[in-house]
Amino acid sequence: MNAPGRHTVPWRYIVPVLYIAFLLLPLYWLLNTSFKTNQEILSSFTLWPADFTLDNYRHILTDPSWYSGYINSTLYVVMNTAIALAVALPAAYAFSRYRFLGDKHLFFWLLSNRMAPPAVFVLPFFQLYSAFGLIDTHIAVALAHCLFNVPLAVWILEGFMSGIPREIDETAYIDGYSFGRFFALIFMPLIRSGIGIAAFFCFMFSWVELLIARTLTVTEAKPIAAIMTRTVSASGLDWGVLTAAGVLTIIPGALVIYFVRHHIARGFALGRV
């Protein structure tokens, strides 16, 4: 006898399918709209583009004032991720391996930086960076985002490092490794999942954060999210270009997630994500 449910969808799939459809609907609508003309967007309700066009994307990718936003965002995000990791790796190692006065309090205080909303820091940041002439530079945004990303990276990395037995460090020293050589050749490969996850979270925060990035930049380092506001004009919103820009903004994040997906799964199992 054939199994009775062979050609029917088992009930237990219903809920996840509905849930995923619910999650994907806005994304589909963004994608759908980005391939429509403004005429179609405003005049009719269509489930897929009736008049398929790539003009919206062409507009963004050929206009320097548009695509420079992506370049700016990418630049400061990469700078931020590099700085945050370079700072967080030794800090996390210290928290993981040494006991010192107030270490637990310091660790918690570091994390508590993330509890304040970014808006709180906008004004002090603006004044400080103005004083040092850093307004409208990529490094300004990269450094500002470090306030949020360094604590997170330290926290993630500390969890991974504490999972590595201290005896491995000692064996390396006994074998004759200097600290630097041990850290780069032995230790970093062991926590590469943690480094990957920390980098991913730094990237995501910095890529998505709008308020600080917009406040600290004028034209030269303006992030893509700020440029998107240009689509608002006296003649109304340029819906097609706005949604196309939205799709292009999602892509880097989606790519990064794709590449670190195994590490993230492992991170959930091992460390503290």
Next chain:
Amino acid sequence: MLELTDISRRVSGEVIAQGVNLRLAAGVTNILLGPTLSGKTSLMRIMAGLDRPDSGDLRFNGRSVLGVPVQKRNVAMVYQQFINYPSLSVYDNIASPLKVAGAGRGEIEERVREAATLLRIDNQLDKLPAELSGGQQQRVALARALAKRAELVLLDEPLANLDYKLREELRVELPELFHSHGAVLVYATTEPLEALILDGHVAVLHEGRVAQDGPAREVYRAPVNLTAAGAFSDPPLNRVAARMQGPTLTLAEGEGGSTAAARLPEGAYTVGVRPHHVRLERQHAQDIEIRAKVVVNEITGSESFIHFNFAGERWVALVHGVRKLDPGAAFACYINPRDFLYFDAATGGALAAG
């Protein structure tokens, strides 16, 4: 020759090592014997240079090495847990100290293969440590120590987590392997039996102090104090309070009988009796009879352990053959004063008498 002179170390008020004096020679197996937390690992860490003593001196071949960083000491250490570099292959694991020291490619290859062959992991060189069994992983760690040809080799309970058969094999082979390079070999163990089989120079550790040190069999035969005797007894040494009055030694206020066989000055003593000296049959006229109730009876196949309470202390009798005694059953056992170890009741120091 590694010399420890009056080494002491405290960590947040807790004594890790206290006034340790030891001379560890090359060519013999130096054994640190003691229960967990007796300070074996802490002492090894000081010897390796991972920790600094608060006071005292550490000399290697007459030269103080206290100021020498661990990287420059030419030491090898193997932990009880299997510690290897998880991201490196077995070959690279064994080669790692040689590479850091800047040895030539040919020499590295030769020494890695030699060490791997001696420890019978030469067909596993391309694998990662995680792909090996626990015993093989420990042999990788041992091969790394061997290939390094360090002047000081510290093995911290290296066989504790291995299976029985492998342990017996390696216990015989390891000292030979390291001795052939003329290293000072230090071997920590919790098992008195292992210390006796290794048959080297043993230091009995207790709460960070050396209770006694000397050739293993000598320490076993003539412990200088209760601590050394206790550490060197498995199952634990049986103890009973005794009092010498005139020519008679009375055990446990008369509860355990008395004997005229001891020749000691009057006073209070602690008598130690090794478990295998507690017998179920009377063998001599002067044997003292003990009547007790069985608490637990363990039978290993060729030996039986009978646990019972005597004068407020838990005693164990270790007898040959299968002796089935039900818990709660009353039985009699016999101890001979000739086998007694006498200790001063106040200080725990041993007395040569009997």
